[in-house]
Amino acid sequence: MIIAVDGPAASGKGTIARALAQHYGLPHLDTGLLYRAVAANVARLELDGAIEADAVAACDFDEALLDDPILRSDAIGSLASVVSAHPLVRAALFHRQKRFAYQPGGAVLDGRDIGTVIAPDADAKLFIRATPNIRAKRRHAELRAHGSTISLDKVLADIRARDLRDSTRSNAPLVPANDAALLDTSFLSIEASVQRAIAIVEARLQA
Numbered sequence: 001m002i003i004a005v006d007g008p009a010a011s012g013k014g015t016i017a018r019a020l021a022q023h024y025g026l027p028h029l030d031t032g033l034l035y036r037a038v039a040a041n042v043a044r045l046e047l048d049g050a051i052e053a054d055a056v057a058a059c060d061f062d063e064a065l066l067d068d069p070i071l072r073s074d075a076i077g078s079l080a081s082v083v084s085a086h087p088l089v090r091a092a093l094f095h096r097q098k099r100f101a102y103q104p105g106g107a108v109l110d111g112r113d114i115g116t117v118i119a120p121d122a123d124a125k126l127f128i129r130a131t132p133n134i135r136a137k138r139r140h141a142e143l144r145a146h147g148s149t150i151s152l153d154k155v156l157a158d159i160r161a162r163d164l165r166d167s168t169r170s171n172a173p174l175v176p177a178n179d180a181a182l183l184d185t186s187f188l189s190i191e192a193s194v195q196r197a198i199a200i201v202e203a204r205l206q207a
Helices: 013-024 032-044 054-056 061-068 074-083 088-099 116-117 132-145 152-168 192-204
Strands: 001-006 028-030 107-111 124-129 181-184
Touching: 001 013, 001 116, 013 028, 013 061, 013 107, 013 116, 013 124, 028 032, 028 088, 032 054, 032 061, 032 074, 054 061, 054 132, 061 116, 074 152, 088 116, 088 192, 107 116, 116 124, 181 192
Parallel strands: 001 107, 001 124, 028 107, 124 181
Antiparallel strands: none
């Protein structure tokens, strides 16, 4: 069974995907971490993420990098949105994601193009969304908890900029798959969001 969970930053897709993976006993991949790893490599090598050749050169990274806390920083997240717009970067990471999705027994993947590009024939597809203001407040609280002093206005501006980049890029834009179930978490608790997601998957499996 393959479950595709897509959505913008801070929508709750990662939390929901992890909960679904635990509920169904499936392996989980946060595909955004792959692009964040490329971004971190770009920064480490002092390359320019806006230049496709530089971003592609940073795609060869050690798996251990995926566990580095720096990947969760807002600066790396913003840079990841830049490098992920390059078609050759997406191509370089495509097969790694595809192999994970189609491993024996299936998997849960969350990202921005899982249901449209990576696993278009997934058994269940969810598109998680929330208002930009709600998402900014969530991300701001998360960053503050890790010691960041970034302002809420700056976080909101970054989220709006990332949404624009992700949804307007020519290659694998952030859009719901035609057959994805929409789940708005703006005013739902984590528990309610997860229960709603499980109900959606169950309905898809019984359809």
